[in-house]
Amino acid sequence: MKSAELADLGQQLRVDSVRAADAAGSGHPTSSMSAADLMAVLLAHHFxxxxxxxxxxxxxxxxxSKGHASPLLYAAYKAVGAIDDEELLTFRELGSRLEGHPTPRRLPWxxxxxxxxxxGLPVGVGIAxxxxxxxxxxxxxWVLCGDSELAEGSVWEAAEHAGHEHLDNLxxxxxxNRLGQRGPTRHGHDLDAYARRFQAFDWHTVEVDGHDVDAVDRAYGEALSTTGQPTAILARTLKGKGVEAVQDREGLHGKPLPDADEAIAELGGPRDLRIEVREPPAARMLHAVRAGHLDLPTWDLGEEIATRDAYGHALTALGTARGDVVALDGEVGDSTRAELFAKEHPDRYFECYIAEQQLVAAAVGLAARGFVPYAATFAAFLTRAYDFVRMAxxxxxxxxxxGSHAGVAIGQDGPSQMGLEDLAMMRAVHGSTVLYPCDAQQTAQLVAAMAGLDGIRYLRTSRGKSPVIYGPDEEFPVGGSKVLRSSDQDRLTVVAAGVTVHEALAAADALARDGIPVRVVDLYxxxxxxxxxxxxxxxxxxxxxxxxxxxxxxxxGDAVLDAFLDGRPVPRLVRLGVRTMPGSASPEEQLHTAGIDADGIAAAAKLLVEEAIVR
Structure with missing residues (x-):
């Protein structure tokens, strides 16, 4: 396309953004209008x-990345013929594919x-x-960002990672466009302020007038020719470009234009330009490379093995069997044991350093390309990335x-290192799977099972060693449990998972000696x-x-309650957990202080069956 045609295409994208938001009675047309020329040149010449x-x-x-500018994206889809005008005007309607913010659940592009x-940029780094x-x-x-979101720390985690990895394909x-939701952004139109920041992370930068289609075209060409560095194109634009009533004016974010018909006329009226996007080069379709039968590690009964160790060994074996499995870690691979995978499969190991948001975002980007990512860090530190988990x-x-190093059982490191909220936050994620193994054998089986599941899968591992209580042929279906102690005379059921399974078994043995049979369920x-x-x-x-x-x-405890939400009577239920803020102490002292060791479980059980001995 020639310059005039590119400018005309930009106007079409603005008009269609205005029309879509007007039909919906909501949306962000002004945020779409500022980037219309950037999108027009990209589609017509470079994408x-x-x-x-x-x-x-x-x-x-x-x-x-600026997902609120979805009218622009949908206008672009119309321009390339992916959707028609009728669908464009279903923007934000019930059942429409054109949601307020785009999702891959609805649209394949x-x-x-x-x-x-x-x-957007952190996930884009993962794709790159x-x-x-x-x-x-x-x-x-290609990632299209707004200037407001550059205040987010996750952007700079991504920028540093991309620079370190020399992602010249990004x-x-x-x-x-200078304006955020409530007013001017921190740096306004100071492009050099943004350039200095990207350059500090070893990016190539180009500053450009975002409404000069020829300058934008040259900037994209410069990005394509840059090697060894990612490129940031910093485009000065005007929010609401092309309509005097809204252009570069505050207070109009997230609102349809006051007079859409007048605005459309000012923009030159509706158009129906069609773009022939450049064809991609021939390339081989990615396929999972399977090296052979999965040979998971096994351990002897009674052997003392930490579940984090079992995770590292099992993941390494899974990586040998499946070429689509990749591992990521947040600079704690010696603790999570992800380093075992790194030694065997260095080409599929991604060190994300102490940047948990980028850790999860990179996993999302790799998953978008068909890989099966396992991302590990301390359970406590995943809280930093929770918004990325939610968006994933x-x-x-x-x-x-x-998440490794979970609970007070980690011992002397104290509460800053203890994951004590992770089960709750992961259970709350839509469609998630949450697993908490108690021994090495169980861990290995669950690591392998996770690869075949959908959605967000979370595995909680422990720092300390624990005895192997299951044989190598035991199976652990997701959604199942194991009854480890049971009789017809059981007075109550102790439900445990992870480290507390071993404490529950010891308590059950002690109670049995006192004539109080109890059932023990491993709710992995x-x-x-x-x-x-x-x-x-x-x-x-x-x-x-x-x-x-x-x-x-x-x-x-709340997970167990889920079994009784169908209207049936809720049984008598007592929950033992960490009720106070822990300090530093040995693992044994921590469990005892929290009342979740064998002694605490036995004492609580005696009270429940009214067998407590008054001394």
Missing amino acids: RYDFDRPAHPGNDRFVL VETATGSLGQ LAGKRLERTGYRV TVIVDV SISGAGINLV SVKPVDRLTLRRAAEETGCLMTVEDHHEEGGL
Whole structure:
């Protein structure tokens, strides 16, 4: 296209953005209008994509990080013929594919859900890592950001990671329109302020007038020719460009234009230009490479092995069997044991350093490209990335998260290192799976099972060693549990998971010696929970007691309650968990102080069955 045609295409994208928001009665047309010329030049001259084959391995990838500018994205889809005008005007309607913020659940051309600002570039880094280090098909990743979201720390985690990895297949286009939601942004139109920041992370930068289509065209060409560095194109634009009543004016964010018909006329009226996007180069489709039968490690009964160790060994074995499995870690691989995978499969190991938001975002980006990522760090530190976990669920991303060093059982390091909220936060994620193994054998089986699940999968591992209590042929279906002690005379059921399983078994043995038989259930699948086993235990023993190395709120106890939400009577239920703020102490002292060791469980059980001895 010539310059005049590119400018005309930009006007069409503005008009259609205005029309879509007007039809919906809501949306962000002014944020779309500022970036319209940037989008027009990209689509017409530089983007390589087959919209009939969104999975084509040679396709460039586009991420709209400023997801509220979805009218612009949908206007672009219309311009390339992916949707028609009738569908464009269903924007934000019930059942429409054109949601307020785009998601890959609804549209095959969307790489990741956006809308929580500051996430598009981190996920784009993950996609670019896949392209540069694993697929090597030559596709380029383009990310369109707003200037407001550059206040988010996650953007700079991503910028540093991309610079460190020399991701010259990544270009971020920053729509510097000066205005945020409530007023001016921190740096306004100071492009040099943004350039200095990107340059500090070893990016190539280009400053440009975002409404000069020829200058934008040259900037994109410069990005394509830059090697060894990612490129940031910093484009000075005007919010609401082209309509005097809204252009560069405050107070209009997230609102349809006051007079859409007048605005459309000012923009030159509706158009119906069609763009022939460049075809992607021929490329080989990514396939999972399977080296052979999965040979998981096994251990002898009674052997003392930490579940974090079992995770590292099992993941390494899984990586040998499956070429689509990748591992990520947040600079704690010697603790999470992800380093074992790194030694065997260095080409599929990604060190994300102490940047948990980028850790999860990179996993989402790798998953978008068909890989099966396992991302590990301390359970406590995953709280920093929780918004990325939430958005990954909205994307429908399939990622495996592993939180080690969970609970007070880690000992002397103290509460800053103790994951005591992780079960609650992961259970709350839509469609998630939450697993908490108690021994090495169980851990290995669950690590392998996670690879075949959908959605967000979370595995909780422990720092300290624990005895192997299951044989190598034992099976652990997701949604199941194991009854470890049972009799017809059981007075109550102790439900435990992870480290408390071993404490519960010791308590059951002590209680049996005192003539109090109790049932013990290993609830390794915290979500989905084994409702049938729990209901049977409640009917047969009359009382359930949960024991968890976690805060009482949202963890194992609440998971057990899920088995009784169908209207049936809720059984007598007592929850033992971490009720106070821990300090530094040995693991044994920590469990005892929290009342979740064998002694605490036995004492609580005696009270429940009214067998407490008054001394």
